Amino acid sequence: MASPDDARARSDADLGAAASALLGDRRLIIATNRGPVTFVAGADGSVRPRRGSGGLVTALGQVGHHVPVTWVAAAMSEGDRRAAADPKLLRAAAGGERGVQLRFASVERAVYEAAYNVIANPFLWFLQHQMWNLPERPVIDAGVMRAWERGYVPLNEAFARAILAQARGDRTPRIMLHDYHLYCAAEPIRRARPKAVISHFTHIPWPPSSIWQTIAPAIREGIAMGLLANDVVGFQTERYAHNFLRMVESFVPDAKVDYDAWTVRRRRRTTHVRHYPISIDVDATRRVADSPRSRRRADQLLGGSRERLLVRVDRLEPSKNILRGFLAYETLLQRQPRLRGRISFLAFLVPSRTGLREYGDYGRKVQDVVDGINARFGRSGWRPVQIFYENDYAQALAGLSVADVVLINPLVDGMNLVAKEAVLVSRRDAALVLSETAGAFDQMADGVLPVAPADVVGTADALAVALAMPVDERRRRLALLRRGVEREDITWWLRRQLEDLAELAG
Amino acid sequence: MASPDDARARSDADLGAAASALLGDRRLIIATNRGPVTFVAGADGSVRPRRGSGGLVTALGQVGHHVPVTWVAAAMSEGDRRAAADPKLLRAAAGGERGVQLRFASVERAVYEAAYNVIANPFLWFLQHQMWNLPERPVIDAGVMRAWERGYVPLNEAFARAILAQARGDRTPRIMLHDYHLYCAAEPIRRARPKAVISHFTHIPWPPSSIWQTIAPAIREGIAMGLLANDVVGFQTERYAHNFLRMVESFVPDAKVDYDAWTVRRRRRTTHVRHYPISIDVDATRRVADSPRSRRRADQLLGGSRERLLVRVDRLEPSKNILRGFLAYETLLQRQPRLRGRISFLAFLVPSRTGLREYGDYGRKVQDVVDGINARFGRSGWRPVQIFYENDYAQALAGLSVADVVLINPLVDGMNLVAKEAVLVSRRDAALVLSETAGAFDQMADGVLPVAPADVVGTADALAVALAMPVDERRRRLALLRRGVEREDITWWLRRQLEDLAELAG
Numbered sequence A, B: 001m002a003s004p005d006d007a008r009a010r011s012d013a014d015l016g017a018a019a020s021a022l023l024g025d026r027r028l029i030i031a032t033n034r035g036p037v038t039f040v041a042g043a044d045g046s047v048r049p050r051r052g053s054g055g056l057v058t059a060l061g062q063v064g065h066h067v068p069v070t071w072v073a074a075a076m077s078e079g080d081r082r083a084a085a086d087p088k089l090l091r092a093a094a095g096g097e098r099g100v101q102l103r104f105a106s107v108e109r110a111v112y113e114a115a116y117n118v119i120a121n122p123f124l125w126f127l128q129h130q131m132w133n134l135p136e137r138p139v140i141d142a143g144v145m146r147a148w149e150r151g152y153v154p155l156n157e158a159f160a161r162a163i164l165a166q167a168r169g170d171r172t173p174r175i176m177l178h179d180y181h182l183y184c185a186a187e188p189i190r191r192a193r194p195k196a197v198i199s200h201f202t203h204i205p206w207p208p209s210s211i212w213q214t215i216a217p218a219i220r221e222g223i224a225m226g227l228l229a230n231d232v233v234g235f236q237t238e239r240y241a242h243n244f245l246r247m248v249e250s251f252v253p254d255a256k257v258d259y260d261a262w263t264v265r266r267r268r269r270t271t272h273v274r275h276y277p278i279s280i281d282v283d284a285t286r287r288v289a290d291s292p293r294s295r296r297r298a299d300q301l302l303g304g305s306r307e308r309l310l311v312r313v314d315r316l317e318p319s320k321n322i323l324r325g326f327l328a329y330e331t332l333l334q335r336q337p338r339l340r341g342r343i344s345f346l347a348f349l350v351p352s353r354t355g356l357r358e359y360g361d362y363g364r365k366v367q368d369v370v371d372g373i374n375a376r377f378g379r380s381g382w383r384p385v386q387i388f389y390e391n392d393y394a395q396a397l398a399g400l401s402v403a404d405v406v407l408i409n410p411l412v413d414g415m416n417l418v419a420k421e422a423v424l425v426s427r428r429d430a431a432l433v434l435s436e437t438a439g440a441f442d443q444m445a446d447g448v449l450p451v452a453p454a455d456v457v458g459t460a461d462a463l464a465v466a467l468a469m470p471v472d473e474r475r476r477r478l479a480l481l482r483r484g485v486e487r488e489d490i491t492w493w494l495r496r497q498l499e500d501l502a503e504l505a506g
Helices: A003-022 A057-060 A078-084 A087-094 A109-127 A142-166 A184-194 A216-228 A236-249 A282-290 A292-302 A323-333 A357-377 A393-400 A418-425 A441-447 A458-468 A471-487 A489-505 B002-022 B055-061 B078-084 B088-096 B109-128 B143-166 B186-192 B216-229 B238-251 B282-289 B292-302 B322-333 B357-377 B393-400 B417-425 B441-447 B456-468 B472-489 B489-503
Strands: A026-031 A037-041 A047-051 A069-075 A100-106 A174-178 A197-201 A234-235 A256-258 A262-266 A269-275 A306-316 A341-352 A386-391 A405-408 A432-433 A449-451 B028-032 B037-041 B047-051 B068-073 B100-106 B173-179 B197-201 B232-235 B256-258 B264-268 B269-275 B308-315 B345-349 B385-389 B405-408 B433-435 B449-450
Touching: A003 A026, A003 A489, A026 A047, A026 A057, A026 A142, A026 B037, A026 B449, A037 A078, A037 A087, A037 B238, A047 A078, A047 A087, A057 A489, A069 A142, A078 A087, A078 A100, A078 B322, A087 A100, A100 A142, A109 A142, A142 A184, A142 A216, A142 B456, A174 A184, A174 A489, A184 A197, A197 A489, A216 A236, A234 A236, A234 A489, A269 A489, A282 A292, A282 A393, A282 A418, A292 A393, A306 A323, A306 A393, A306 A418, A306 A458, A306 B109, A323 A341, A323 A357, A323 A405, A323 A458, A341 A393, A386 A393, A393 A418, A405 A418, A405 A458, A405 B100, A418 A432, A418 A441, A418 A471, A432 A441, A432 A458, A432 A471, A449 A458, A458 B143, B002 B028, B002 B417, B002 B489, B028 B055, B028 B143, B037 B078, B037 B088, B047 B078, B055 B345, B055 B489, B068 B143, B078 B088, B078 B100, B088 B100, B088 B393, B100 B143, B109 B143, B143 B186, B173 B186, B173 B489, B186 B197, B186 B216, B197 B489, B216 B238, B232 B238, B232 B489, B238 B269, B269 B489, B282 B393, B282 B417, B292 B393, B308 B322, B308 B393, B308 B417, B308 B456, B322 B345, B322 B357, B322 B405, B322 B456, B345 B393, B357 B385, B385 B393, B393 B417, B393 B449, B405 B417, B405 B456, B417 B433, B417 B441, B417 B472, B433 B441, B433 B472, B441 B472, B449 B456
Parallel strands: A026 A069, A026 A174, A069 A100, A174 A197, A197 A234, A234 A269, A306 A341, A306 A405, A341 A386, A405 A432, A432 A449, B028 B068, B028 B173, B068 B100, B173 B197, B197 B232, B232 B269, B308 B345, B308 B405, B345 B385, B405 B433, B433 B449
Antiparallel strands: A037 A047, A256 A262, A262 A269, B037 B047, B256 B264, B264 B269
16 A cells, blocks of 8 residues: 555656646746735834635636646735736745745725625625525625626636736736635636636535525626636535526526536537545645644643543634534533533634624624533532633644544535544544535445534434444544545545646637 | 307307216216315304305316316315215205315314415415525424324324325226425325326426425425325416426436426326426406496595506415515605606405415515605605505405506416406506516516516516506507407316316326
8 A cells, every 4th residue: 555655746746747837938927816815014114924825816826836826816904006017016926835936916995895895705605605685684785786787797807917918918817716705707818718727616505496596697697607708616515516507597598408418508608617635735734733832732632531522623613603503512511411511512612704784693602502511510610611712723633533423514605625624633532523515425425423513413313312322433534534535635626627727728 | 250149159069078088987086175165053053054265266266167076175174174074065065066066175273274374375385486585495304204103194194094095996097286285185086097188287486496395305206296196286487387397307316307398207197397387367357347336436546536546456475575566666766756746556365374474474564664754755645655454355346356557476386366357357448567587477488577576676666667568568468468368268177277187088
């Protein structure tokens, strides 16, 4: 059997080969809203770079290790807008990113705010996560339509211009667009470079047509037709890809959808609709989990206690279904009195979009439910739920590493990387309870205990089964899951896309 | 060209022929939650029959004009439960219904309450109309699971027993089950009579799998497998039928779905999945609209006024999207000052489930928005919105008959019969603004102005277009729609189902 290092080297070589096949002597152009570096304007007039974080940035940063990359991001701040016009600053900042050249798509602040704070974040995110009380929200009023027409669309056009500026002299540039901020960028690129090779990948869920059907035709058609200007449109799961095909069939009359070939034919062009489940950087995740700080924290969390540990790690937001997770735990404690005093629920909750009213309201409800459980069951020396409300990745991995059971019950989730991290860092043969509605479920179904997110009773039952599961069975499942995560890692995600694009570029 | 009377006679004859082909010398057994007659227990110990109302009862009552029908309904009240055991009472009560024999499926009050007030009405209705704020509702707790297991399922079994009692001695009874109260009745019937010919028709929307995926597996699988015990499963639209096929594929592992043939094969049985858009009784609707009372009311509503009339008729409930309808009207008044004083919005809102908190809250929000519009734009002698909050069918038809524009913008709707009534009774060549998400849209798309329900700006635009539409165009569209409603009426709906069943019964 090959050693993990051999496998890693081979996987890296495969990625390099796919990249070369696609690019020749070109640079790969990647576009995302948030870039690998952001600039902070100081009060003294200076502008200083700061490295970005987040899964997407980490994932895409890797490509630079294998091929030269030009990365176009939105100028999100005043600092970014100033850096956009200062090649020296950009060059200096990109120095930290191997193989990466940095560029900004820059629009006026008001335009960006409309695109980001009216359309992308509150509107598209909520829509695609089905997080609305539909009888009342959304209300597509004049403000929303204006933000679409004068914010989102112009921002996408600015991206297209910035990308085209990097593709000067190349009739067939290779371009990867990312996520729900950039549904309309391919079309203006395609107009200028009919033979460009362009892909778009959506990181969040793609809901069924009945959801798109509730919103303004100009927006849903703009999104569908915008995406059809790509050669490849990628999603996290087969179901999301299918939902996209159905959406196109519903709203783009001159498109011909082939459900077997997974293609859309429109105006003599073919768009391939694929799914590429994203994953984590296995080595990097292990490195953090094995760091002295994370190890130390793990020992502290474990303490000398003989309690079983139930753990969750999530951004504190409604789609993560945190409320029902605690209700299920409450049901469990109520049904199994012998668990009281012998189990702790450690919830690592990362602050998220704290400015949004819906998030604030949700956070307060979560706190109320937790207070209720601690008041009802807690006693001196035993606190049923402990909340860690901070952004501390090493601590969160430490929590996952010592868990007996990890609860991941999102209402809906593009992928959910916590499930994959938990598998990788577990040191106590954790059993995973996972929502069927998480994208990750498609790859992990055979090794987890499935739950339907609204099913509080079913979730309590699954927790009980997980806690009672013999160690051999837990170990067997975890080994199965771990092999999957190691095999289908972030390199695999990227390579498959590059290979598909190379094949199309012929 | 044939006269309408000729067409009517032919249509009746076709229905009679289909019924005879299906039944031979049998009675057709129909099962619904609410029957054509209900019984009221008096304080003096007496039990008095009262005729039921509602579209379904009217529609199915017609079958009795053509063939002998045994109608099994739930004993909903104490009076019903007593009548259930009193053949004389039942016989006397059924006298008013041509050809109809009346029977009750009777369960203990607590069982019925659980089925009706925990599962069917708040749970399935809300789920299938996507009326939830999903991050918080539904919560499937022990109470819901108990109501499913000890309420809904036993009620369905009681229906099966009552139906089988009527099918004594018949190895192949013909049975039509109706709506979301009876998803699980076919299975116990099938066990006792493997060769019975059974259909089920769902009158409300069938949401996509991503919605079913959020709820407890025992419930969604119970529903899917329960329905597969029928020979024919009918829905209002092709999209709902498709959603059902997808649901079966997702949740019933041993079922084989054929999307081209619209069939499901499971355990050596085939279920045919069809769509039969329901409609209205054309003659009966016209009779009410032409009644002196309705005519008089129409004249009063019209008054001597030279105002344009915008009209809506709806049960006051969240799925009807009444709030956004008023917001669109407000946008219209704001954008077109010359309309002020020259248009009235008459809203005929029928009280509905006033005991449900969600409905009460929604009603208050509607009132607030209306008060806001009247305060903002109203002036002496002109009230922009008038609400008629009562259950008065003749008055509602009167309102529709004098409308210049009818607004029907539900968030989602199984069919929406108001759209069809409006077409039939209009005396002023009304233009219709209709949600794409109403089942009726599939049949009426060519003659209406379409709107997406959350699109307030688009709805305001559609109202403006409707108000500005030349009378010739309005007349042309209305004639087109009217021909459709006359052709595809309630008799047509029923006949197609009987024909399909007759073909299967061979």
